[in-house]
Amino acid sequence: MNPVETIPGESPVILAMPHTGLYVPDEVKASLNDTGQALADTDWYVDRLYQDLLPGATIVRATFHRYVIDANRDPTGVSLYPGQNTTKLCPTIDFLNVPIYRDKCEPDDEEIERRRAAFHAPYHEALKTEIERVRATYGLAVLYDCHSIRSEVPFLFEGKLPDFNIGTNHGVTCDRKIEQEVFETCTAAEGYSSVLNGRFKGGWTTRHYGQPSRGIHAIQMELAQSTYMSETVPWEYLPALATRVRPHLKAVLDGIQDMARNLASELRD
Numbered sequence: 001m002n003p004v005e006t007i008p009g010e011s012p013v014i015l016a017m018p019h020t021g022l023y024v025p026d027e028v029k030a031s032l033n034d035t036g037q038a039l040a041d042t043d044w045y046v047d048r049l050y051q052d053l054l055p056g057a058t059i060v061r062a063t064f065h066r067y068v069i070d071a072n073r074d075p076t077g078v079s080l081y082p083g084q085n086t087t088k089l090c091p092t093i094d095f096l097n098v099p100i101y102r103d104k105c106e107p108d109d110e111e112i113e114r115r116r117a118a119f120h121a122p123y124h125e126a127l128k129t130e131i132e133r134v135r136a137t138y139g140l141a142v143l144y145d146c147h148s149i150r151s152e153v154p155f156l157f158e159g160k161l162p163d164f165n166i167g168t169n170h171g172v173t174c175d176r177k178i179e180q181e182v183f184e185t186c187t188a189a190e191g192y193s194s195v196l197n198g199r200f201k202g203g204w205t206t207r208h209y210g211q212p213s214r215g216i217h218a219i220q221m222e223l224a225q226s227t228y229m230s231e232t233v234p235w236e237y238l239p240a241l242a243t244r245v246r247p248h249l250k251a252v253l254d255g256i257q258d259m260a261r262n263l264a265s266e267l268r269d
Helices: 046-050 109-138 176-187 204-209 239-268
Strands: 004-007 013-017 058-062 141-149 164-167 194-196 216-224
Touching: 004 109, 013 046, 013 109, 013 239, 046 141, 046 239, 058 109, 109 141, 109 204, 109 239, 141 204, 141 239, 164 176, 176 194, 176 216, 176 239, 204 216, 216 239
Parallel strands: 013 058, 013 141, 141 216, 164 194
Antiparallel strands: 004 058, 164 216
16 A cells, blocks of 8 residues: 555645545554544545645645554654644544543554654655655745644634634744735635634644745645534535535635745746
8 A cells, every 4th residue: 555645746836635544554453443443533535625626736645544643743753732632643542532542552662663664754755755846846835735624623622613724833834925825815715714823833744844945835724624524424525515615725726826936936036
């Protein structure tokens, strides 16, 4: 099983999808309890939701599930949200703080390292390769990290999440013009709510790669799943909702691409 799928494109924009994968190796699946095997914390249908919204964009997608190892966590295991509830590099609980492993079956340090080498590292090697390829072509690259989560997860945040949750680590990971373009597009979306650097400020992918001084801009979009799907089992994709939100996501991506091309032009000048 290839841990990563890559579709190279001809745009300065790269779409990263670390949490849409459903693959769980048999030996890992056998160690998960019923809660773990339900795979509830998937970024369900994110690849379908973004399909064809930005023709020519490069796509890098992890095929493995986040319960195997989380491709958007620091490989050293350091938390990006000190003092706040979150899940580990190799999660042992779900988003409701319920254990996902059978008794005494949680991965030890050796197993975590094995998974890091087999899954986490190849995903990021592919992502790095595409970032460098795109940057070599345009003089810059914009990494747009695609995520979604249930709109209400009390263990992780209070109340109901806004629809569009934009993360740039307070403007550190991308040019302010890109950040502002995305935020303005989201706030103009009628019937939807948005926040910039709220509960989700950008995960490890955004913070690790986002280096505007080197021509690498990164921004995370954490989309509330209530905007396009049912947030309860069986996690149905709801075309009526998805059809409404997709034009706004397209507007976001079109705006990022236009901004990236303008910045690239400025670099050439």
